[in-house]
Amino acid sequence: MTNTLQYLLAGLSIGSVYAMIALGFAVMWHAAKAVNFSFGTLFMLGGVLAVVFSWRGLPLLAAGLAAIVVTVAIAAAIERAFVRPFNREANAIGWMLTTIAAGVMLESATTATYGSLGHPLPSPLVEQPVRIAGAGIYPQELLLPAALIGITATLELVYRRTMLGRALRAVAFNRVAAGLVGIDADRITLIAFAIAGFVGALAGFLVAPVVQASSTMGVVVGLKGFLVAIVAGIDSTRGVVLVGVLFGVLEKFLEGYVSTAGRDAIAFTAMILALLFFPQGLFGRRLVQKV
Amino acid sequence: MRTVSDGRRRRLLSAALACAALAGFGLAGEAHAQRAEPCIGASWELTGAFAHQAQQIRYGATAAIEEINEKGGVLGQRLRLVAYDDQGEPARAVDNARRIGERDNCIAMLGGFRTPNAIALREPLHEMELPWVGTISAGTAVIEFPTNKWMFRVSMKDRWVAGFLLDRAREASKSGKVGMVYEATAWGQGGLADAERAAAERGVTLAAKETYNMGDADMSAQLIRLRDAGVDAIVLYGNDREVANLLRSMDRLGYRPAIFAAWGIGARLAELAGPLAEGVRVAGTFSWLGELPDRAKGVLARMQALFPEIRTPADLLHPSGTANAYDAVHIIAEAIRIAGRFDRGAVREAMYKVNMTGLVADYRPAFEPRPDRHDAVTPQAYRLFAYHNGQLLPVEQTPHRLAARAN
Numbered sequence: 193m194t195n196t197l198q199y200l201l202a203g204l205s206i207g208s209v210y211a212m213i214a215l216g217f218a219v220m221w222h223a224a225k226a227v228n229f230s231f232g233t234l235f236m237l238g239g240v241l242a243v244v245f246s247w248r249g250l251p252l253l254a255a256g257l258a259a260i261v262v263t264v265a266i267a268a269a270i271e272r273a274f275v276r277p278f279n280r281e282a283n284a285i286g287w288m289l290t291t292i293a294a295g296v297m298l299e300s301a302t303t304a305t306y307g308s309l310g311h312p313l314p315s316p317l318v319e320q321p322v323r324i325a326g327a328g329i330y331p332q333e334l335l336l337p338a339a340l341i342g343i344t345a346t347l348e349l350v351y352r353r354t355m356l357g358r359a360l361r362a363v364a365f366n367r368v369a370a371g372l373v374g375i376d377a378d379r380i381t382l383i384a385f386a387i388a389g390f391v392g393a394l395a396g397f398l399v400a401p402v403v404q405a406s407s408t409m410g411v412v413v414g415l416k417g418f419l420v421a422i423v424a425g426i427d428s429t430r431g432v433v434l435v436g437v438l439f440g441v442l443e444k445f446l447e448g449y450v451s452t453a454g455r456d457a458i459a460f461t462a463m464i465l466a467l468l469f470f471p472q473g474l475f476g477r478r479l480v481q482k483v
Numbered sequence: 484m485r486t487v488s489d490g491r492r493r494r495l496l497s498a499a500l501a502c503a504a505l506a507g508f509g510l511a512g513e514a515h516a517q518r519a520e521p522c523i524g525a526s527w528e529l530t531g532a533f534a535h536q537a538q539q540i541r542y543g544a545t546a547a548i549e550e551i552n553e554k555g556g557v558l559g560q561r562l563r564l565v566a567y568d569d570q571g572e573p574a575r576a577v578d579n580a581r582r583i584g585e586r587d588n589c590i591a592m593l594g595g596f597r598t599p600n601a602i603a604l605r606e607p608l609h610e611m612e613l614p615w616v617g618t619i620s621a622g623t624a625v626i627e628f629p630t631n632k633w634m635f636r637v638s639m640k641d642r643w644v645a646g647f648l649l650d651r652a653r654e655a656s657k658s659g660k661v662g663m664v665y666e667a668t669a670w671g672q673g674g675l676a677d678a679e680r681a682a683a684e685r686g687v688t689l690a691a692k693e694t695y696n697m698g699d700a701d702m703s704a705q706l707i708r709l710r711d712a713g714v715d716a717i718v719l720y721g722n723d724r725e726v727a728n729l730l731r732s733m734d735r736l737g738y739r740p741a742i743f744a745a746w747g748i749g750a751r752l753a754e755l756a757g758p759l760a761e762g763v764r765v766a767g768t769f770s771w772l773g774e775l776p777d778r779a780k781g782v783l784a785r786m787q788a789l790f791p792e793i794r795t796p797a798d799l800l801h802p803s804g805t806a807n808a809y810d811a812v813h814i815i816a817e818a819i820r821i822a823g824r825f826d827r828g829a830v831r832e833a834m835y836k837v838n839m840t841g842l843v844a845d846y847r848p849a850f851e852p853r854p855d856r857h858d859a860v861t862p863q864a865y866r867l868f869a870y871h872n873g874q875l876l877p878v879e880q881t882p883h884r885l886a887a888r889a890n
Contacts, residue, residue, distance in 0.1 A: 206700065404755055413645070455696070
């Protein structure tokens with residue numbers, strides 16, 4: 193029982209990271225029908241920049257805030273420079289290449305300036321694990337599901353109750369019609385990418401004290417987050433959150449009860465099978481287009 | 484008839500002259516091929532995840548070359564280090580080795596950190612007849628293969644390391660159950676094979692064997708299985724980042740077995756894992772911390788002068804690798820002196836005649852012409868180090884000599 197709880201807690205923690213990354217993809221897709229394919233890089237910047245700012249003497253929270261602000265600016269810049277110019281035409285796919293290129297450039301620049309090694313981000317919340325019915329977890333790891341719940345609730349609120357949210361939904365529904373009623377679709381898309389950047393950077397900042405912040409920390413997480421978004425149905429906010437958490441828990445149970453070495457192979461196979469039976473994603477809506 | 488005969492004779496003479504000329508060119512070419520340049524090539528991961536390890540090797544190798552050149556070089560020639568970046572990829576390492584052997588025509592080549600890269604070089608080095616001296620990559624298969632003529636090593640060997648670690652783990656274990664944890668790489672899997680063989684030689688079995696993927700942040704599942712198997716001492720093959728995560732997972736579970744690690748972990752583990760690293764023991768060949776012999780003090784001072792980023796000995800993140808590289812360059816230089824010329828074949832033969840004292844060991848002789856003695860550092864020179872108060876120290880200078888890890 194204790195072991196099961198241990199896997200569950202670990203799965204909730206890592207699953208929350210996957211869910212936040214997938215949520216970022218969903219937010220971008222809503223607004224632009226395009227994403228930053230190197231979104232894992234923004235996750236990495238959240239952690240790495242927090243370490244860099246802490247080296248500069250900023251206290252932990254201030255370092256995290258500064259890292260998030262800078263990453264949000266970079267996320268917006270990526271939309272402006274690497275997505276918008278390449279997403280003008282219907283069915284344009286240039287943004288795929290350009291966002292991957294932007295990610296490679298950012299990762300290389302980080303490696304060149306910050307180094308190839310991971311560095312710890314000291315936090316009082318990883319000094320002692322807490323015990324829950326015999327299972328151990330760091331308080332820092334409990335922040336991840338808490339942050340996920342907070343972000344999801346806030347996003348739902350924004351989408352449903354604010355002018356910005358309505359504008360985001362309008363652009364997602366029909367970009368041209370939204371423009372015709374006076375919504376600046378480009379600006380709304382820029383804001384959506386910035387929101388996604390905030391979510392990714394927050395996840396990176398929160399997880400950095402548990403792992404080490406390194407220039408490559410976003411590669412696998414970004415890939416798995418994208419996978420979660422696709423399998424859940426990238427237009428379903430609640431779906432990506434749920435599938436992200438479940439994917440993390442599934443991984444830990446596979447490690448615990450099936451095979452550590454085969455974890456990724458089995459988990460990815462399960463995801464592919466899910467996609468086979470639900471081509472729109474587990475929570476995706478069937479897209480009907482009149483032609 | 485006479486005229487025809489003269490013509491035929493002239494043609495025969497011309498053909499003979501042409502053949503002689505061609506043979507001369509051939510001989511000249513052969514002589515040229517034997518005459519190598521006074522450079523030592525290297526294919527290292529100068530960029531990439533383990534770039535810091537390559538830098539550790541460079542420190543030692545550069546210091547040795549400077550020292551040799553200050554004394555007039557070798558056979559009147561100044562040695563040069565020619566290092567290329569392989570980004571940790573075996574295919575690039577092969578390309579670099581070909582540049583070193585064919586274009587740069589270096590007399591010898593130094594090895595780097597990664598075992599798979601070294602294994603990838605076995606065939607090209609044999610084809611080019613280029614002596615190679617490993618400095619870190621400890622995989623058994625790097626040296627021990629039937630056709631090995633050209634690959635030597637001044638480093639540890641996993642087959643010997645596994646037995647060394649297993650003996651210490653058995654000493655520390657109260658339950659008598661020793662487990663193995665290894666990363667899912669060629670090096671880790673090779674370590675498992677070596678540890679199983681060492682266990683079989685000692686008539687024991689490993690109580691549990693667990694692996695993890697590179698980049699894994701949580702190893703709770705593996706540790707739970709080890710704990711449930713009653714394991715209280717672990718032989719570990721891993722690198723700094725994942726081992727720091729392993730220690731965090733142990734902390735979550737409240738499970739604190741004694742750890743005896745191969746040298747994938749270095750001085751950085753203390754930075755990454757903080758107090759959790761206390762008491763982890765690591766096999767190695769050399770430490771720059773604590774009281775040093777005069778020669779080592781001089782080498783350290785030279786490296787600090789050459790590389791200002793080495794502020795203290797603790798900045799040498801792979802202390803054994805640095806010392807190995809220093810010794811490896813001196814062994815190559817000594818072999819050239821014994822050979823008396825910059826001829827790769829002669830230098831290879833001279834490797835077996837090198838007798839010298841290095842930082843790491845007394846090399847008497849450095850190598851012997853049999854498969855398991857192309858390794859210069861024998862188990863008698865292996866040492867155990869332990870993390871104590873954030874530093875990786877010789878275990879004798881810590882409270883962790885025999886005791887299991889402090890709780």
